[in-house]
Amino acid sequence: MLAALAVIVLLGVVLLVLPGLMVDHDLAGGRLAAADRLNAVNNVRATLLQTVGGAVVLFGAYATWRQLRVSQDGLNATREGNITDRFSRAVDQLGSDKLDVRIGGVYALWRIADHSDRDREAVVSIMAAYLRTHLPWPPQESAVPAADVSVNSVPPLETRAADAQTALTCLGVLYQERRPEWLNVSLTDLRRADCDGLWLRGVNFDGACLEAASVYQVNLSEASLIAANLRHAELGTSVLRRARCLRADLRGARLVKADLRSADFSGADLREANLRKVRAQAAVFVGADLRLADLRGCDLTDTDLREARLEGALTSDLTIWPTGFDARTAGVVVTADPGIEPDNLLPAAALTRRVPLLQSQPTHGSSASAN
Known part of the structure; x- marks a missing residue:
């Protein structure tokens, strides 16, 4: 629960606070009209959203691959166990x-x-x-x-x-x-x-x-x-x-x-x-x-x-x-x-x-x- 809350807070900072700071840093003390500054902040925010979205997709793909790998290992272990049991029963039948x-x-x-x-x-x-x-x-x-x-x-x-x-x-x-x-x-x-x-x-x-x-x-x-x-x-x-x-x-x-x-x-x-x-x-x-x-x-x-x-x-x-x-x-x-x-x-x-x-x-x- 705390980890999820921390992630939400971090995303809020990245998407709400960081874009403005980045625009102000790029202006280096210069001034923009309010509308232009808002557009610049939104552009930065959109870029950050795409970056975060890509990271989420990559993480999801990795998590899915890991889950499939674990599942496959489990299936292989189960399959080997079944083959061993079938092998033993077949030999007994002989x-x-x-x-x-x-x-x-x-x-x-x-x-x-x-x-x-x-x-x-x-x-x-x-x-x-x-x-x-x-x-x-x-x-x-x-x-x-x-x-x-x-x-x-x-x-x-x-x-x-x-x-x-x-x-x-x-x-x-x-x-x-x-x-x-x-x-x-x-x-x-x-x-x-x-x-x-x-x-x-x-x-x-x-x-x-x-x-x-x-x-x-x-x-x-x-x-x-x-x-x-x-x-x-x-x-x-x-x-x-x-x-x-x-x-x-x-x-x-x-x-x-x-x-x-x-x-x-x-x-x-x-x-x-x-x-x-x-x-x-x-x-x-x-x-x-x-x-x-x-x-x-x-x-x-x-x-x-x-x-x-x-x-x-x-x-x-x-x-x-x-x-x-x-x-x-x-x-x-x-x-x-x-x-x-x-x-x-x-x-x-x-x-x-x-x-x-x-x-x-x-x-x-x-x-x-x-x-």
């Missing part, structure tokens, strides 16, 4: 014994990651950990199809573990931001998983089982698939540039039009694999087994084929070999090019199809399962 509750928890975390960049890395890491703990390879629970059963007896992942399939999809969508830089999904049971269109660049799938999985148009650049089981997997048009596939089992896999440039398949088993029209420039197939593989239309420019086995592999006039490589001596079979490749199966059909029996037997030390 531990539920009810499937629908676990799926709800995955979607809740997914939504949080969509709206909070700060939580994206944590959510992606949680999804990876969820897959590792709920889908260990080899399987440890009696209710899960055993490692040695035919993949034709294994239901699609979305049927036998819908929560894990949702977590895998969430991971593959959110991981496009490349945070964290390295993700571990090794030693997981992803048989007949639906990975179509996901972004899995640089993910560690070492020792994982993706037998008969649908991995169509997936970005697996720089991914690690060392000793992974990819038998009968659908990898058509996927990108595996600089991927590490050492000792991977790709028997019967379909890699039509895939990008394998600079990938490392040293010691990999690619017998009966379909590699038609793949781009494999500068790839490494040292010691790889490519017997009975389909290499028609494959570009193997600058590829390292030292100690690779190619007996019975199908090739055509469109197959491009490394400079100096003698394909005839390697025992390949030259046949007609198949022409335009058929469209890929829809995911549902790809995941439920019965895979054919393989002619080739597993190599020593590989994980064998009935076909």
Whole structure:
């Protein structure tokens, strides 16, 4: 109250007394007619009023900005608190014994990651950990199809573990931001998983089982698939540039039009694999087994084929070999090019199809399962 009264008194002095004093000071003892002096005083008063008004406007703007800043800080704090509460509840849901509750928890975390960049890395890491703990390879629970059963007896992942399939999809969508830089999904049971269109660049799938999985148009650049089981997997048009596939089992896999440039398949088993029209420039197939593989239309420019086995592999006039490589001596079979490749199966059909029996037997030390 006193402060307001003081402000009023000060304004009164400024507007009523100060203009006259300023005019008298400027006159320096001179005289003006009463009317002229009044006009001069009013002009000074008007200028002072404009100055005071401007100051009031500036002060009001500053006060409003401060209020908005305080309000925004409060809203941010409330928002962070809400996100933390939602995050905690969603994580708790993942531990539920009810499937629908676990799926709800995955979607809740997914939504949080969509709206909070700060939580994206944590959510992606949680999804990876969820897959590792709920889908260990080899399987440890009696209710899960055993490692040695035919993949034709294994239901699609979305049927036998819908929560894990949702977590895998969430991971593959959110991981496009490349945070964290390295993700571990090794030693997981992803048989007949639906990975179509996901972004899995640089993910560690070492020792994982993706037998008969649908991995169509997936970005697996720089991914690690060392000793992974990819038998009968659908990898058509996927990108595996600089991927590490050492000792991977790709028997019967379909890699039509895939990008394998600079990938490392040293010691990999690619017998009966379909590699038609793949781009494999500068790839490494040292010691790889490519017997009975389909290499028609494959570009193997600058590829390292030292100690690779190619007996019975199908090739055509469109197959491009490394400079100096003698394909005839390697025992390949030259046949007609198949022409335009058929469209890929829809995911549902790809995941439920019965895979054919393989002619080739597993190599020593590989994980064998009935076909």
